[in-house]
Amino acid sequence: MRLDAAGRGSAAVRISCSRPACAEQRLPSAAAGRAAAIPHLKAHLRAAPAPRPDAYCACKLDGCHTHVPDTGRHTRADPWRCGGPVVLAVITDREGRWWKALECCSRCAAATPGAKTAATSQPSSPQTTDRPAPTATGTGASGPQFSDHQAAAGTSLPAPRSGPSRRRPKIAQRVIPHDLRPVALRDELIELGDLFRAYQQRTEPDLELLADLQERKARAFTTWADVTCEGALRWEARRAEQAAAATRLQHQQRTGGIADNDGPAVTRLLTVAPQWEHARSVLAHVADHSPLPGPEARLLVLMLTLRTAHTGTGNLVGQYVTALGLSDPEDLVEKLTGCGWLILPGTVGDLLASRPESPTPITVPSLVPREDLAGPFTFGKKMRPKLSGWAQKVISDKKFRKAKATAATRLLALTLATQTDASGRLGPGGQGLALAALAAWVPVDSGELRQLVDQLTQADWLTDAALTDLHLTGQLTERVLPLTCPLRREVQQPSG
Numbered sequence: 001m002r003l004d005a006a007g008r009g010s011a012a013v014r015i016s017c018s019r020p021a022c023a024e025q026r027l028p029s030a031a032a033g034r035a036a037a038i039p040h041l042k043a044h045l046r047a048a049p050a051p052r053p054d055a056y057c058a059c060k061l062d063g064c065h066t067h068v069p070d071t072g073r074h075t076r077a078d079p080w081r082c083g084g085p086v087v088l089a090v091i092t093d094r095e096g097r098w099w100k101a102l103e104c105c106s107r108c109a110a111a112t113p114g115a116k117t118a119a120t121s122q123p124s125s126p127q128t129t130d131r132p133a134p135t136a137t138g139t140g141a142s143g144p145q146f147s148d149h150q151a152a153a154g155t156s157l158p159a160p161r162s163g164p165s166r167r168r169p170k171i172a173q174r175v176i177p178h179d180l181r182p183v184a185l186r187d188e189l190i191e192l193g194d195l196f197r198a199y200q201q202r203t204e205p206d207l208e209l210l211a212d213l214q215e216r217k218a219r220a221f222t223t224w225a226d227v228t229c230e231g232a233l234r235w236e237a238r239r240a241e242q243a244a245a246a247t248r249l250q251h252q253q254r255t256g257g258i259a260d261n262d263g264p265a266v267t268r269l270l271t272v273a274p275q276w277e278h279a280r281s282v283l284a285h286v287a288d289h290s291p292l293p294g295p296e297a298r299l300l301v302l303m304l305t306l307r308t309a310h311t312g313t314g315n316l317v318g319q320y321v322t323a324l325g326l327s328d329p330e331d332l333v334e335k336l337t338g339c340g341w342l343i344l345p346g347t348v349g350d351l352l353a354s355r356p357e358s359p360t361p362i363t364v365p366s367l368v369p370r371e372d373l374a375g376p377f378t379f380g381k382k383m384r385p386k387l388s389g390w391a392q393k394v395i396s397d398k399k400f401r402k403a404k405a406t407a408a409t410r411l412l413a414l415t416l417a418t419q420t421d422a423s424g425r426l427g428p429g430g431q432g433l434a435l436a437a438l439a440a441w442v443p444v445d446s447g448e449l450r451q452l453v454d455q456l457t458q459a460d461w462l463t464d465a466a467l468t469d470l471h472l473t474g475q476l477t478e479r480v481l482p483l484t485c486p487l488r489r490e491v492q493q494p495s496g
Helices: 031-046 106-111 183-200 207-228 231-254 273-289 293-309 316-321 327-338 348-351 383-395 398-403 407-417 434-441 448-460 479-483
Strands: 002-005 013-015 025-027 086-091 101-106 116-120 258-259 264-268 314-315 360-362 464-469 471-476
Touching: 002 031, 002 293, 013 031, 013 273, 025 031, 031 086, 086 106, 101 106, 106 116, 116 360, 116 471, 183 207, 207 231, 231 398, 258 464, 264 479, 273 316, 273 383, 293 314, 293 316, 293 360, 293 383, 293 407, 314 407, 316 348, 327 348, 348 360, 383 407, 383 479, 398 407, 407 434, 434 471, 448 464, 448 471
Parallel strands: none
Antiparallel strands: 002 013, 013 025, 086 101, 086 116, 258 264, 314 360, 464 471
């Protein structure tokens, strides 16, 4: 497990676990991160199987000078433990930024700084191998015996383990009874247990495979519950069904595809749900903090916020402003600089005349991070250009450019792109948007809103639109679905 900074200018931290099934967590401080990471690690340790008594340390094979005596010649690389029983050890750094659990012998654990033993293997009967263990007269030992030491009087070295010890098959920490019937069910449970353990050893996650395994587990546990009439097994089956659905949705989001009922998956410009939430957070922030009224000011403030969201500073060229469909861009920029929301190094005319080879640096003081306060947004510097590029893609749609759409039309298009379900229907669950809520995002009256909806319909952006006194329903067209940011089912519309 690792504890990393979530971004510059913020005390927030990110917790990541190497287990593929564990989702990343974000917490407001390092202390809160450690408080969450330690119980998470303990849960893994409780769920982990006991250390294997037949395991051995690879350092002996690598000729480790700490555990191999310096005899002047290379020691034969045999599978021989350095010494002591096999333990499950936890290693952490001094700053408490990472934790690692591993199997090793007790001598390696004792020689590793910061290592703590969480569990010790149970001794098993020695098995003979091609290499006999040195023996000496007498029996008994006062302490652990190490394979790299010469036998002392009255002691004996442990015999090496030639193969794994037999264990009762398990799945989800449950022992599979040897007399479970039907036999096909027992074989399925044993195979699933092996497949889950093999998946945990993967270096890269495969969420589609994991979802398939969870679905098989749900079916097998349901049958097991029917056979034994044990309620806990049925509860475990329901958990597996939920895990399969969540994992499959996560896979669809990571690959940029949300499966629709009537067609193939949609590949979106913003590919995962956190990016969609960040886009909505910027629109909500601008709706609450726009220094000037009207849709033109709202659109310009939104685009400038996306250019400067991470540090409060950014570069701007004149074409970026003039392409927004503003009626008087120079006057609007002067109003933003006049009220102190925007700072320019020169005049507004210099900004509008600037070219890509010599952009104008701009500053939005309200977005500059302060040491004592966290910024208004939680995303980092790599996310900012993705969001800005997405918004630019929406407002510069080729049909908007051809029709010379107004700033209000483009602002409505941006807003509707963030207020659809996975298939592109407006509103949570495709039930439409309340006009009172929509007015918080697009500040226009009902009469002007009807004109904007007609313009979006003519631009092949919106279809089946129906505007009443209370709601707007409709469907975004197939060509603009890649630009949408679907709502989660539990997400509600913003209040007016």
